[in-house]
Amino acid sequence: MYCQLWHVGRVAHPDAPKQKLAGQPVYAPSAVAARGGKFRHIPGSPGYVTSTEVDDPTILINQFKEAAINAKKAGLMELNVVHGANGYLVHQFLDSTSNIRTDKWGGSVENRCRFGLETLKALKEVFGNNVSVKLSPCGGYNDMGMPLQETLDTFSHFISEADKLELSYICLLRYYPMLDVEFDGKKRATQHDVLTSYRPYVKANKLFLNAGVQPKEGEQLVESGKIDGVVMGINWLTHPDLIKRLQHGKRLDNVPDMIHLYGRNDRSDDWRIGYVDYSVAVY
Template sequence: MSSTLASAVSNLFEPLQLGSITVQNRIQMAALTRNRAPNAVPTDLMREHYAQRARGGTGLIVAEAILIIRQGTEWAEAPGIWSCEQVAAWKKITDAVHAEGSHIYAQLWHLGRVSHPEAPQQKLAGTPVYAPSAISARGGKFRFIPGQPGYTTPTEIEDPTLLIEQFRLAAINAKEAGFDGVELHGANGYLIAQFLDSGANQRTDKWGGSVENRSRFGLEVLKVFKSVFGANVAVKLSYAGGYNDVGMPLPETIETFTYFISEADKLGLSYFALVRYVARLDITLDGKLRAIQHDVLETYRPYIKNAKLYLNGEVSGEEGAKLVEEGKIDGVSIGLLYVTHPDVGNRIRDGKPLDNVPNFPAMQIGGDDETRWYIGYNDYPAAS
């Protein structure tokens, strides 16, 4: 590595205090849904996957989104954390990550309205598809359900505190499984985002209507996480919206998220992960792009006064290092490149290209053949 390149990214390899733990560098592996957990139970193949990436120079790993209950998922074979079997399987993974000198958070996830009654886990749960309001999301399709149906009209949850308790129990299980902390999945149009979004949440009780009421659910979930993990609680947010049919007019978006961030920051979180606008991830509905495009970092950074900040959304090592130097962020959160590279951190440090070719057909594969599952998952090489 040239001395010029080493200098350009060196501040990414300084330690970072996150709550009660110190991570070895400022590179975070973002949560990446990969469909390798048959019957929602993590496997030894997943343990190898996370160990590879811990070994590859990652400061903090955020595990793929983990279902807190049998709320049927958009993705087949996504893992859960509601059973003793699942907790024991996750414990093998967290032990492997710690043995490689890294740390790992659990991203806890509830689908809300973007589930389907015919999804296998939803059928096993024997409950309706719950959401803040009985409003279906537009677009989307369930590739693993015959006919590839779109979203259904959900059942409005009568008492949201029941869902908050499910989040609390999931956090307790994550603690038992050895995770260093928990990240609330508040992005991509799932349950937390649905409560925040006035188009998805049209309740007239204390959980809907005003900005304060729409923010209440997510804030209460963060509070129960704090009761379990103390300072090691984080939240991921995607303000630009779009995915899964959420996104409010810009003034309402800014009003909602500046309030939510300000209140969440007062709770003493370890970090926020903000997802900036990425054009290739935008979706088209009714002939228009759905996302609410604006500068996420410039708009919301002033409201994060206590927690650390990771920025996600095609942030390169050099750009991230520059933003760290300018005091705008504390670390970079990298997603897709971690699918195809077990050693993202090491490559950035050593100035080596991130040039492994994605095996897209194998990325979201499911089934019973573990050899087939290995391809496009654990077979990407590290740099020599």
């Protein structure tokens, strides 16, 4: 069982129930608001707000470590995954559009990578080598993305350094249209070939690929040695019998109910819809 540890950083909202319960402001690397935003659990249609720049990022690293300790106390012994993708906190430190700090946590590639790498080291103190990280270099989602060369420089450095930490695996999300957003008539993501760009920097760890990888393609990539495994999200969610379908060569033809997955704003809805109501194939 894999436990994914998150901190959403600047894409939280001060009116969110759990944010109020925390009694803390919306912390992020810098006071830079993300464009867009939609909160299903807050009345009305609030967008993202300008976050509070955290004075000492080690406070947040310690929160990640505390979360790992709590997960272990709860019985999770196998693995912790740091969510460093999709515009959440680790990603915000990596990206120069959301991290405009001038101290040791921002500016240069090395400084912007520091937060994520130190977070991984902190979790290794709890779970040893049973720690991994998920990254989305293309950006897009949650208003993320840098110019191509800066993207290549940043993520190649981060992946190279993370590879030295003897992690369980490194997971890369390739470009996925569903995770891209549009502002002023332009797509936000920095589209490039993620696997080709960063595969050379993963030498000591296993490499997993995510985002729209279908079974046949995934099988070919593993057999060719380009990756060690495939992470499936939407296909797993929409096919409760995914393993059997793969074993029996059945089509993955359940269409995700995106309205209920991402668009619900009525808490009186039946929360099973879009999650556990997909059909099972006939064998």
